[in-house]
Amino acid sequence: MKHQLKIKSIELAKELHTRIENLNDFDIFSFSSLADKVPNTVTFATSKYYKTIDFNHFPEDILLIAPVEFEGEKRQNTIYVDNPLKDFLHLIKKYVRDKHTQPPGNIHHTAIIDPRAIIHPSVSIGAYSIIGMCKIDEGSVIKEHVHVYDHVDIGKNVILYSSTEIGTEDFGPIIQKDGEIEMFPQIGSLIIEDGVQVFPFTAIGRGTLGATIIKSGVKIDHCCQIGHNTIIGTNSIITANSIILGSAIIGKNCWIGSGSIIKNQIEIGDGVTTGMGSVITKSIPGGYTVAGNPAIELQQMIQERKTLKRLINNAQADEK
Template sequence: MASYSISEINNIIKGELIGNTTLSIESPEEIQKANSNQITFIGSNKYVKFWAESKACAAFIDYNVTISPGDNRAFIKVKNVDLAMAKVLDLFNLPSPVFDTNIHPTAVIHETAKIGTDCKIGANCYIGKDVELGNGVVLYPNVCVFDETIIGNNTIVWSGTIIRERCIIGSHCIFHTNVSIGADGFGYRPSEDGRQLVKIPQIGNVIIGNYVEIGANSCVDRAKFSSTIIGDGCKIDNLVQIAHNSIMGRSCIMAGHSGLAGSVTLGDGVIIGGSASIKDHTTIHSGATVGAGSGVMNDVEAGKTVLGYPAQDARDMLKEWVAVRRLVKNQ
């Protein structure tokens, strides 16, 4: 088990060390659960009250927090507690599962597939015709990559994920368990006699940029024509739906249970809160935020925060909720 002194950790974080502790630090933990060999964090004055009872020997604290650490305890004062904790979590991060052999003998790889150097392909994987894997790609057991798909260098695909034909995946991506990339978009129209639904063929593909991470059980559907596109650096939570022909700009965030209907466009840096839903053919411009549980029915201006169902300017929505609450109380 790895352990570090408070000085060693501060040399990595480069914060302001306040106080000292002789105890070794063996892992990070929440302030109320930590033991004497753990480091915790105090991101705001809201959590100061827990420090006196905490057993942690050290903590990262925000510059606005002014308490003293106490005997044989230490603080590392930083500008961003979350980023400091991310570095420490990385120090104690356990290694990924080990491959006994780079390509498992049960993997089925089409003879036309091109496999880069240092790739790892787990048990029962399927790699189809004319697939191209870049260098250092990792496919954990039971991954399927169908025909003519291209995956860039150092992308990691966890078990149960299916990547359909003709998709283009960038480098340094992470797809967690049971992700679906490139399934048919949801397209149906009533038949002429009105007695059944006619399926509209989905002949496009999915294009995903570099450094994209997609959480477990999320779906990115292929386009009806052209491409569904996810830009570089996007981070997508578990159980997220991205429908056909949607386009996400760079570094967008989508929290769990949120969804884009068909042909939605997100600018750069858009944040979609958990369980929010976005109507088809809607544009949310760069830097906008959609609050959790909201339903967006119209375009959203750049940098604006919207909330509610239907979504509107967050300040107006909050005023409306306050007014409704007052009406209820006065009845």
């Protein structure tokens, strides 16, 4: 077992500001999953999985973070909180430091930075990154091999992971009457608000004349393409290999499933979920779950498939 920390169980419990009862004071060396049952670790359980635990075969020297609804059981070496997952993540962030994380304010000597860039002293910038004429606010982290282009405004506590292209000139072919193809010049900007995270190999295009806007709390997975003038609403999640074409509007608290393709100038309402591989060709009202190619409302798709299956079964029965 990798020793990520050495701390006493009671001290760890105190960090969560919870009542300490029926708790032995033993060494905690690491974090573990509920399934692994590794001694001298801390783990957590949601309500669903807590009910499946066989405590007759559960090691005593594991600190379990459990939902407060089970507090009446007063199990040994268990602390009860409102949100076990949130508190578990808090402990990891506090006590385990990513070995690749640059110290705040550290700028690697290989980074190339435009002298006109406005960078807060607390910002860290990794090796071989290229920073154009932009603004980067407090607490943001730019990992290795990141290219931030001109006219990008990055908020507080943003993380741009390795090999991302931020504010790149986007693809905008214009076919002239004589058949000549000319690229529309991208002279707009990109605004990335506070708390956004952009994972490796993702490209975000700046606006053509206006701005591409990634609002606060958005998380964008690996290998995504975000087109010019797109607006992504607060706390939306864009998962791996998704493509959002130009001038699309994504509402807040949306979940865009892996491999989804969203047509340009489409508007997606708040709280929409798209299934993996969805192809969105029409605007979607808030609260819907859609899937398929072209994407339709999930229940409609399920019903259509049931109808199709019934027709096929009837046709096969007639042939017999």
